[in-house]
Amino acid sequence: MHYRKRNEMYNQYVNGKIPKTSEWPSLFNSFWVGGLICIIGQGINDIILELMPTLAEQTAWAYTLIILIFIGSFLTGIGVYDRIGKFAGGGSIVPITGFSNSITSPALDFRSEGIVFGMCVKMFSIAGPVIVIGFVASTLVGLLYLII
Amino acid sequence: MDNLLYNQTVFFKNKPRIVGNYSIVGPKEKEGNFGKYFDFAMEDDHFGEDTFEKAERKMIEKALLGAIKKANLKKHDIDLFLAGDLLNQIISSSYAARAFDMPYLGVFGACSTMAESLALGSVFVDGGYFRNVACATVSHFSTAERQFRFPLELGNQRPPTSQWTATASGCSIVSNKGEGPFISSATFGKVTDYGITDVNNMGAVMAPGTMNTMLAVFYDTKTEPSDYDLIVTGDLGKLGSEILIDLMEHHGVKLGKNYCDCGQMMYKIEQQVLMGGSGCGCSASILNSYIINEMKKEKLKKVLFIATGALLSTTASQQGETLPGIAHAVVLEI
Structure with missing residues (x-):
């Protein structure tokens, strides 16, 4: 048998054997955890506006984001966020706390290789693509605005 | 000779x-x-x-x-x-x-x-x-x-x-002297690649190489699975050992109850390790504790130990290479 044919058959066979993730429980867990993070964010925003009524809404949003990023980073540092992630999957990856986790976790891991070449270099090893694509997308949108 | x-x-x-x-x-x-x-x-x-x-x-x-x-x-x-x-x-x-x-x-x-x-x-x-x-x-x-x-x-x-x-x-x-189980033969495996690209499916990567080595052991030493008290593979995990059993059956060799896998046995189900353990220490620690100690007590007399490896490199797999596997075997007797 030609090896390509063999490999194809083997891959087909293996794919048939792979246990499937139970989709509905995973979706449900990521939905409610993700939603809860958003509710917490909204709560923080409301409290800020309550405490500082003169604040512009945009500034209050920025404060909220900073607080959420801190919480995500802090929970990563004390080893809690990976457990939330294991349970909730996308629900805790998509909100900004997940972005914070993806920067803090390699920073923690590669601290042992030094501050500059370890921590600073590796810090964006997970989040890097998100930042790059964000820059590219915003540039494209900016150009579009310039034209129309 | x-x-x-x-x-x-x-x-x-x-x-x-x-x-x-x-x-x-x-x-x-x-x-x-x-x-x-x-x-x-x-x-x-x-x-x-x-x-x-x-x-x-x-x-x-x-x-x-x-x-x-x-x-x-x-x-x-x-x-x-x-x-x-x-x-x-x-x-x-x-x-x-x-x-x-x-x-x-x-x-x-x-x-x-x-x-x-x-x-x-x-x-x-x-x-x-x-x-x-x-x-x-x-x-x-x-x-x-x-x-x-x-x-x-x-x-x-x-x-x-x-x-x-x-x-x-x-x-x-x-x-060369002393007490303990002796190694009667060793079988060196061939690098085997069946075109798996998923780095998270090591069991499927290693199973074909393990099958090759296992067939070579049975052929070269003129033995069959029932001649061994224990046939133990390194760390195929649950999925990998199921695949191995199927592959061996495909080649006319039926693995019975004396077959087990270190990766699958290492952890308890409630420890949530999915397919089981891996890493070279997994089979090494079980061989050097349970298996050899049981052999010293003569509860196991003839053991086929096949350690299995996925020759994974992050660079090669990011460049789209398929993943090769290998397995080496030693036969331990007392």
């Missing part, structure tokens, strides 16, 4: 014996199915060191010293230290070796390293070149995860086919 290489197998005439065996594991492995059999369990993954890499190095050092002590030998009796691990440039083994005044050969066979080093050690001893050879390997969950996958604290979900790298180390002293 009895010890002529027939096909892939070398036969040993002078019965190289495993006279010392030592195993050391992390806390999670201690809680697993074999917890009570290991010689030593660490209280935490750091093992008193500031980095996980240093902890891994300390584990293999301790395993080597422990095995020498259990063999009633002294450090200067060891003629050769054969060791390997999973890290780039096998630093755990090589850096550990600089603390010892003994010749060192680094071997790399991914998770198949224990069988590879045992087989090579037996060749040296059987040939009369060395009296005592120490064969060891180590793996550490945290260092492997950092090198091959994601940061430890990243909140991601593991795919259902993934395996858990065991934090474990094992060392055997192969000697």
